Every structure is written in structure tokens, then in C-alpha cells.
Amino acid sequence: MKQDDLSIQLSNRSYAVNHQINRRLKHVYIQVRPEGIVLKSPGISAKEARELLERQKAWLERKLQQLGSPVADALPDSISLLGVAYKVHVLPEGGAGQVRLDPASGLCIVSLHEQLCQRSDLIHSALDRFFLAEARNYFHERLIYWSQQMGLAPRTIRFKRLKSRWGSCSSRDAINLNYRAIQLPPECIDAILVHELAHLRHLNHGPRFWALVHSHLPDYKRRDAIIREIGGKLL
Structure with missing residues (x-):
């Protein structure tokens, strides 16, 4: 199963959409989960997927409100490690939430794919790990x-x-x-x-x-x- 990552702007926030392509599917499905939005299709293009998501904006916003989606949580400004404070800096350089500290700059750097950089749930999970x-x-x-x-x-x-x-x-x-x-x-x-x-x-x-x-x-x-x-x- 192939996966593509998209994003959509909802209520002034950017949400990541995981587009899962499965050739055995006959229809397109959209699922709103606590961890994000999933689009399943038999192989529609990225352009078609974006157009579909735009048409479903109102429905998506309602679903996210019902879930109280964690992606609406505030992004963390800073953390401490052994009593030393570090400012959290999210870098769009790929990766699945790797975290490293740069004592010289006082930064806690979280690496994520560009379209996921506003996903506070993923950032919090990365910091917890x-x-x-x-x-x-x-x-x-x-x-x-x-x-x-x-x-x-x-x-x-x-x-x-x-x-x-x-x-x-x-x-x-x-x-x-x-x-x-x-x-x-x-x-x-x-x-x-x-x-x-x-x-x-x-x-x-x-x-x-x-x-x-x-x-x-x-x-x-x-x-x-x-x-x-x-x-x-x-x-």
C-alpha cells in the first residue's frame, strides 16, 4: 500500500492528511482519527485528493470538533532537561520526530516532515519519547x-x-x-x-x-x- 502525505487548512490551522493508496479499493474513504486525517483511495491523484478534501471541509471541521482533536493543542514553547531550559524549534527536515539538543544555541530541535510541523500531537509524542x-x-x-x-x-x-x-x-x-x-x-x-x-x-x-x-x-x-x-x- 502506497502512502502520500497531504495537508489541508481548517479553521486557520494546517492539518496533515495521510493519503493511503490501495488498488483493491473501489471507493474513496475519509477518516478523522485522534491522530489525524486519513484518506483512502484506489489511486486518485494528489490534485484530485486536494479537491475532494476542499469539498469536504465543513464535514471535516465538524468531525474534528467532535473529537476535540489533539492537533489543536498548543505547540510547546520550551522544555527542560535536568533543570536546563531549551527552546523548542521544529525543523522541516524530514524524520518521524527525532529530538536532539543543541546546548550552544539553547535549542531543542524536533525534526519532522514539512507538512507535519504544525502537528502538536506528533511534537508532544516525540518529546515524550x-x-x-x-x-x-x-x-x-x-x-x-x-x-x-x-x-x-x-x-x-x-x-x-x-x-x-x-x-x-x-x-x-x-x-x-x-x-x-x-x-x-x-x-x-x-x-x-x-x-x-x-x-x-x-x-x-x-x-x-x-x-x-x-x-x-x-x-x-x-x-x-x-x-x-x-x-x-x-x-
Whole structure:
């Protein structure tokens, strides 16, 4: 099945259209999905596809409104990695959302095909994949260090995007970590890791739990205050 990428202007926004060509089809179909617009045809030309989309503009706009399409979300202006801010810059140089940092210019560069550069859902997804990869590497290194310091090690570590917390620990010695914590300064990440590792010994927030945390991080309260101040907008 061949695929062509088109775009259409709807309600002052540019939407990517994935044109899928399947010679076995007898008719043309348009689907509006949360991830974007799909046009399936037996092989109509790009010109014919654009004309069809123009004729269906009103219907497409209604469907997108019903979906509350993620492509209408605002494009991110900036991100942080380990407490350092980078301005997000989307480059129309091809690719499926590769992300790289340029410390010299202070840019976080997201590479996408030109017709997809206004797809905020794809940009957010690319950044989330980037955060996850960075968190796996950095957190693993810091967990080894703190596990040795505290004499505590989880049986299982999972990385998730948690909506309202930075981590959790279960009675089965499994730790869940919010990979978006990779945006916080290193001292704050250490505070999160020490907090969750301490729960391996004390599954509560009693005096013995806090005594263990403060024995390894005497300034834990200061670090936690920073997390509370800046963390909400990073979740």
C-alpha cells in the first residue's frame, strides 16, 4: 500500500492528511482519527485528493470538533532537561520526530516532515519519547548509586507518565517513576529516588521513614520545595 502525505487548512490551522493508496479499493474513504486525517483511495491523484478534501471541509471541521482533536493543542514553547531550559524549534527536515539538543544555541530541535510541523500531537509524542529515553539512562545510573548508599534495591522499576505524582512504591518492592521528572534539576531527581527507595523499607510517611530519608539527604525539604514550586507545570 502506497502512502502520500497531504495537508489541508481548517479553521486557520494546517492539518496533515495521510493519503493511503490501495488498488483493491473501489471507493474513496475519509477518516478523522485522534491522530489525524486519513484518506483512502484506489489511486486518485494528489490534485484530485486536494479537491475532494476542499469539498469536504465543513464535514471535516465538524468531525474534528467532535473529537476535540489533539492537533489543536498548543505547540510547546520550551522544555527542560535536568533543570536546563531549551527552546523548542521544529525543523522541516524530514524524520518521524527525532529530538536532539543543541546546548550552544539553547535549542531543542524536533525534526519532522514539512507538512507535519504544525502537528502538536506528533511534537508532544516525540518529546515524550525523548524524555522516556533520557530518564531510563539517567535514572538507572542514579538508582545504582542510591541503592548502594541506602542498601535498598527494588525488584522492578517501571517508567510511566503519572498525572499527579513523581513516583510510587508497592508492597511488592516495585517502584514506578514518572519519566517526566527528567526535566527537574538533578538534586530534585535524587530527592525523588531517595524518597521511593525509602518506601522499600517503610511503606508509609511515618517518623522512621522521614528519618531514613533525612539521613541520606539532610536538605530534603529544600529539594522538595523546589519540586513543588516548579514541578506542577512539568507533569
